[in-house]
Amino acid sequence: MEIKIDRLSDLPDNLLxxxxxxxxxLKDAIRTSLLSHRWKSLWRNIPHIDFSQSxxxxxxxxxxxxxxxxxxxSSVKYIENVINNILSLHSTSLxxxxxxxxxxxxxxxxxxxxLNNVSIEQCIKGAAVKGVKRVSLYYRGMCxxxxxxxxxACELLRxxxxxxxxxxxxxxxxxxxxxxxxxxxxxxxxxxxxRLQQLLALCPHLEKLVIKRCAGLFNLRxxxxxxxYLNLGTxxxxxxxxxxxxxxELKIKDCxxxxxxxxxxSPFLQEMEPSDISxxxxxxxxxxxxxxxxxxxxxxxxxxxxxxxxxxxELKIKDILIQxxxxxxxxxxxxxxxxxxxxxxxxxxIWGQKEVGLLDFLLSNAPKLNSMALRHAPVGTTLFTDPxxxxxxxxxx
Amino acid sequence: MAELPNTTMAxxxxxxxxxxxxxxFEVEYAVAMQSQTLKNALAHTxxxxxxLPLHDISSQILAKVIEYCEYHVNAANTISExxxxxxxxxxxxxxxxxxxxxxxxAAKYLEIHNLVDLMCKTIADRIKDKSVEELREIxxxxxxxxxxxxxxxxxxxxxxxxx
Numbered sequence: 001m002e003i004k005i006d007r008l009s010d011l012p013d014n015l016l017x018x019x020x021x022x023x024x025x026l027k028d029a030i031r032t033s034l035l036s037h038r039w040k041s042l043w044r045n046i047p048h049i050d051f052s053q054s055x056x057x058x059x060x061x062x063x064x065x066x067x068x069x070x071x072x073x074s075s076v077k078y079i080e081n082v083i084n085n086i087l088s089l090h091s092t093s094l095x096x097x098x099x100x101x102x103x104x105x106x107x108x109x110x111x112x113x114x115l116n117n118v119s120i121e122q123c124i125k126g127a128a129v130k131g132v133k134r135v136s137l138y139y140r141g142m143c144x145x146x147x148x149x150x151x152x153a154c155e156l157l158r159x160x161x162x163x164x165x166x167x168x169x170x171x172x173x174x175x176x177x178x179x180x181x182x183x184x185x186x187x188x189x190x191x192x193x194x195r196l197q198q199l200l201a202l203c204p205h206l207e208k209l210v211i212k213r214c215a216g217l218f219n220l221r222x223x224x225x226x227x228x229y230l231n232l233g234t235x236x237x238x239x240x241x242x243x244x245x246x247x248x249e250l251k252i253k254d255c256x257x258x259x260x261x262x263x264x265x266s267p268f269l270q271e272m273e274p275s276d277i278s279x280x281x282x283x284x285x286x287x288x289x290x291x292x293x294x295x296x297x298x299x300x301x302x303x304x305x306x307x308x309x310x311x312x313x314e315l316k317i318k319d320i321l322i323q324x325x326x327x328x329x330x331x332x333x334x335x336x337x338x339x340x341x342x343x344x345x346x347x348x349x350i351w352g353q354k355e356v357g358l359l360d361f362l363l364s365n366a367p368k369l370n371s372m373a374l375r376h377a378p379v380g381t382t383l384f385t386d387p388x389x390x391x392x393x394x395x396x397x
Numbered sequence: 398m399a400e401l402p403n404t405t406m407a408x409x410x411x412x413x414x415x416x417x418x419x420x421x422f423e424v425e426y427a428v429a430m431q432s433q434t435l436k437n438a439l440a441h442t443x444x445x446x447x448x449l450p451l452h453d454i455s456s457q458i459l460a461k462v463i464e465y466c467e468y469h470v471n472a473a474n475t476i477s478e479x480x481x482x483x484x485x486x487x488x489x490x491x492x493x494x495x496x497x498x499x500x501x502x503a504a505k506y507l508e509i510h511n512l513v514d515l516m517c518k519t520i521a522d523r524i525k526d527k528s529v530e531e532l533r534e535i536x537x538x539x540x541x542x543x544x545x546x547x548x549x550x551x552x553x554x555x556x557x558x559x560x
Contacts (some may be wrong), residue, residue, distance in 0.1 A: 004537040007498035008520070015505065019513065023521035030557040034529045034550055035538045062556060082556050089553065 009038050017045045026055050030086070047095035048134070049127075051083060053102060056118075060103070060111040072110075076117045083118075087126035096134030096159070097127045102141055116141070125150035133157060133179075139164035144189045158182070166190045167199075176202025184210040191216045200224070228268075242266070250274070251293075287311060290338075293318065312336055315362075316343040335365035342366070345375040412439065413448035414463075420456035421448050424463055431466040433508035454503045458496070462503055464488075465512050489519045494536070529558065 011020075021029045021043055029043045059082060063075040099120055103112040127135065132154055139145045140163070147165040152174045159182045166189030180203040185191065191214045200206065206224045211217070212233035222230065223243040230244065231251040239260040242250070247266040251273040252258070263269075269286065273293040289309050293316040315336075342362055363369065412429040414422045426444070429435045438449060451459065465488065472481050489497070501516035524532060533540060542550065551558055 006537045006539060007495070008536040009538055011498070011501070012505075015501075015513075015517065019517040020521050020524070023518060024525055027557050028525050028527075030554050031529060032524070032532070033554060034542075034547065034558060035532060036541050039538075040550060059556060085554070 009036065013042065013045075017042050018047060022046045022048065025052065026050060026086070027058065044089060044091045046090075048097065049086065049090065049094065050098045051100065051120075051123075052098070053100045056101065056103065056115055057111075060114055063114070064110070072114060072117065075114045079114070079118050080122070083120065083123045084126065087123050087130075090130070092130060094127055094130035094132045096136070097124075097132055098136040098138075099123075100138040101145060102139055102164075112141070116145070119148070121148040121150050124148050125153060128153040128155070131156045134159040134161075136161040137163070137165055144187070155179075160184070163187050167195060170195060170198050174198070178202055179205060181205050182208040184208075185212070185214055186210070187213045189214075189216065193217055193219050193221075197221070290314065292316070310336070311338055313338050314341040314343075315339060317358075318345045336362075338368060339366035340368055341371045342369060343373040343375070410444035412444075413446065414459065415448040415450045416454055416456040416459045417452055418456050420459075422456075422459055422463060424467070425470070427470050428463065428466045431469060431509050431511075433510075435507060451503075451507075453506065455499070458499045458503050461496070461500055462507065462509070462512065466509065469511065485515050489515065492519070494523075 008016075021032065026049060029046060032039045033041070033043055056079070059079050060075070063078050101115055101118070101120070103109070103115045124135070128150055133156055135151065135154055135157060136159075137147070137151075138161075144164050144166045147162065147167050149169075149171050152171050155175065155177070156179055157177045158179050160177065160180060161184040163184075163186040168190050177199075180200075183200065183203075183206065193216075196211075196214075196217060200209075200222075204225060206227055208229040209222070209224065209227060210231040211220075212231070214234050215236045217234055217237050219239045220232075220234075220237050221241045221243075225244075226246050227244040228246050228248045230242065230247060230249070231253075232240070232255060233251075233253040235254050235256050237255050238257045240252075240255070240258060241262040241264070243264045244266055246268060247263075248268050249271040250263075250266075250269060252261075253273065261274075263286070267288060269289055271291040271293075272286070272289055286308050288311055290311060291314040292309055292312055339362075344358070344362075359372075359374075362372075410426040411423050412426055412435065414424065414429075414435075416422065426439075429439065435449065454462070468484060469481070472484075476484075492500075497516060497519060501513060501520070504512040504516060523535070527535065532538065540547070
């Protein structure tokens with residue numbers, strides 16, 4: 001005989017709320033409030049609220065069902081009321097909130113039009129009052145959305161993620177995100193150099209920064225005393241200066257216009273993925289680099305590599321178009337004395353002399369090499385990581 | 398605090414656990430260390446021959462906990478994350494509700510965080526996409542609202558109960 005005990009409700013508050021309800025879609029979590037008195041207010045303490053695509057999707061379907069001809073204005077108002085209601089019913093503190101305003105059914109459909117008009121201004125204001133620490137705003141659509149000005153009232157923000165918005169104006173009373181630790185700006189429009197400075201100027205604790213596809217930036221200057229991770233992928237940037245003494249990892253991709261690049265005193269820099277190696281010639285900070293990934297075509301002779309990265313332990317070469325490889329160019333006996341791991345991907349169809357020359361060069365100048373992976377993009381991967389093979393291979397040279 | 402100082406001693410130490418129904422289980426030190434509670438207890442006592450009493454955990458549940466911990470200790474560096482995940486999913490797939498809840502209480506008491514997370518995720522999956530009536534049925538939750546109270550709660554978040 002089955003004993004019908006309600007063990008679920010017996011679980012401690014903390015477990016139910018932070019470990020179970022927080023894993024549910026918002027709607028399911030809130031629905032539990034109808035179960036019993038015990039459950040009535042449990043959902044209100046969930047640490048983060050995710051207004052996901054499916055959340056908005058089901059709301060839009062609901063509004064379209066409630067009215068025969070879903071009138072735009074009333075549908076927009078309905079949705080705004082729901083999200084504001086949720087924020088107001090929620091408890092006094094909120095860790096993080098996420099909005100995904102990309103409509104699944106496509107922008108031209110009525111649903112997309114409704115969602116495009118829904119304002120999250122008040123909702124974010126509600127989150128700011130609750131001391132929200134993490135805000136994520138996503139929008140993937142035909143054109144960008146205006147960032148709500150109440151975002152700048154979230155003074156306790158530690159993590160900010162934004163994609164598909166534009167920042168036309170930063171409120172004059174904005175005092176800075178003083179506690180910001182991580183910031184990700186993807187596809188953010190109207191982000192001028194000045195506006196970025198204004199946004200990030202007062203973030204002494206910033207540790208991680210990602211800036212991609214923000215086409216308003218030209219002269220980028222990052223002064224961040226605690227920044228350890230920086231990822232840039234914006235084709236408009238022409239000049240880039242980094243004053244980040246704690247920088248450990250730097251990625252620069254698709255910065256086709258970049259002609260001037262200055263890296264001031266980053267002694268801890270370990271990992272780098274630059275888009276063009278020729279701009280790195282005279283940067284003393286790179287002496288300590290341990291991991292290097294090269295993405296774009298290499299026009300500079302390997303001599304640059306040798307003189308710049310003598311401490312290198314891991315080298316990854318992707319999409320290399322070997323133009324001017326000087327085979328067997330050796331500057332000194334131990335050109336890469338610490339190089340242990342090499343990963344090479346070559347796009348050319350034929351494994352030709354230049355490619356072999358590259359391998360030859362690496363093998364001759366890296367006495368500690370114990371792992372080499374050779375890949376032929378885009379199809380298939382050949383992996384040679386067997387040390388026995390390597391020692392055999394090397395003995396043949 | 399007498400924490401086991403060197404690894405050889407740690408390797409040889411066998412930890413004894415006594416279930417609610419007085420059954421003794423013997424586990425490797427590394428397995429016991431998956432539990433923060435046991436870790437703290439052993440830091441005080443050092444390696445001991447006395448069985449640690451677990452008053453609220455039955456032998457059936459303790460066996461399952463040990464099964465989980467043993468697998469995860471062995472899988473640590475040898476089995477791919479993907480395979481470990483599959484194993485975890487198999488473990489809970491057909492688990493009856495009663496065992497599920499007893500297991501989560503045990504895991505919480507023993508502070509085995511991975512296991513707690515796994516159990517919570519499983520419970521969340523069983524709550525998802527169900528109506529309130531279905532939830533009451535499945536989890537035997539007693540409705541202690543008066544009709545007026547229920548109506549008020551329903552009105553507050555009407556959109557959530559709509560579909």
